[in-house]
Amino acid sequence: KNEVEQSPQNLTAQEGEFITINCSYSVGISALHWLQQHPGGGIVSLFMLSSGKKKHGRLIATINIQEKHSSLHITASHPRDSAVYICAVRSGGAQKLVFGQGTRLTINP
Amino acid sequence: DGGITQSPKYLFRKEGQNVTLSCEQNLNHDAMYWYRQDPGQGLRLIYYSQIVNDFQKGDIAEGYSVSREKKESFPLTVTSAQKNPTAFYLCASSINREETQYFGPGTRLLVL
Numbered sequence: 001k002n003e004v005e006q007s008p009q010n011l012t013a014q015e016g017e018f019i020t021i022n023c024s025y026s027v028g029i030s031a032l033h034w035l036q037q038h039p040g041g042g043i044v045s046l047f048m049l050s051s052g053k054k055k056h057g058r059l060i061a062t063i064n065i066q067e068k069h070s071s072l073h074i075t076a077s078h079p080r081d082s083a084v085y086i087c088a089v090r091s092g093g094a095q096k097l098v099f100g101q102g103t104r105l106t107i108n109p
Numbered sequence: 110d111g112g113i114t115q116s117p118k119y120l121f122r123k124e125g126q127n128v129t130l131s132c133e134q135n136l137n138h139d140a141m142y143w144y145r146q147d148p149g150q151g152l153r154l155i156y157y158s159q160i161v162n163d164f165q166k167g168d169i170a171e172g173y174s175v176s177r178e179k180k181e182s183f184p185l186t187v188t189s190a191q192k193n194p195t196a197f198y199l200c201a202s203s204i205n206r207e208e209t210q211y212f213g214p215g216t217r218l219l220v221l
Contacts, residue, residue: 004151033209041197043212086151090207096167097210099151 003027006087006100014108019074021103023087026068033097034061034072035086043086046072077107112136115200115213122187122194123221130185130216132200140206141183145169146197146215155198158183159206187218195220 007022023032034046047054047061049070054061058077063070074081087100113134122128132141140159144152154167158177172191177183183202187194197217201210 002151031207035212041199041215041217043199043201043215045209045211048209088152096154096157097152099153101149101151 002100003098004087004089004100006085006103008103009101010104010106012106012108013077015078017077017107019077019081019105019107021072021085021087021105023070023072023100024068025070025087025089025098027089027091027098029065029068029089029091031090032063032070033088033090034070035088037084037086037102039083046085074105079107079109082106113200113202113211113213115198115216117216118214120216120218121221122218125189127186127188128218130187130198130200130218132183132185132213133181134183134202134211134213135181136202136211137180138202138204138211139180140203141177142201142203142210143167143173143175143183143185144199144201146199152199155185157206194218 004025032049035043037043049063058075060073084102084104086102088097116131142157143155146152153169155173156175158164161180164175164177174186199215200213203210
């Protein structure tokens with residue numbers, strides 16, 4: 001079993017829909033990251049969380065440390081949100097990130 | 110503009126050949142990383158460096174080598190010992206190992 005599991009692996013939705021992508025992890029962590037990878041391959045960091053909730057524009061990230069679970073939500077989704085969304089965790093004291101396999105999101109107009 | 114650059118965008122390797130992927134950053138970051146991405150898999154860490162003239166192996170260092178002679182630069186050499194080099198290679202940097210990592214645009218390596 002991978003240390004970081006994302007679901008779903010693929011998600012297709014219509015423009016305007018509310019999107020939720022989930023990330024579960026099996027180790028104690030000091031921080032969790034959400035990243036966005038566009039079709040060209042470039043990766044952008046969206047959020048770094050250690051507790052609670054963060055919001056940036058239409059994106060919201062939450063984390064429940066007790067349940068070892070995080071969600072990324074997109075409100076009023078748009079075709080330009082189509083990308084692979086990646087969850088990564090840093091376990092306490094570790095010097096590296098462990099990455100999930102990614103969730104491929106497609107938003108149709 | 111501050112950022113991370115990788116070159117080339119595409120690289121072709123012949124059998125038995127060593128190739129070097131470039132990674133440069135002007136963000137004044139201490140930490141730099143190399144990752145490999147294969148289809149359907151999460152990013153895997155090849156090497157990382159927390160400071161000039163120091164680097165550590167990641168999870169899949171075999172067949173790769175790095176150097177960190179300057180703060181701005183962290184080149185990755187894919188040696189002939191790496192038997193399955195075809196992948197997408199991403200370089201990243203961060204202020205220190207605890208902070209957000211900023212990624213370069215990547216280099217796609219293909220074997221002829």
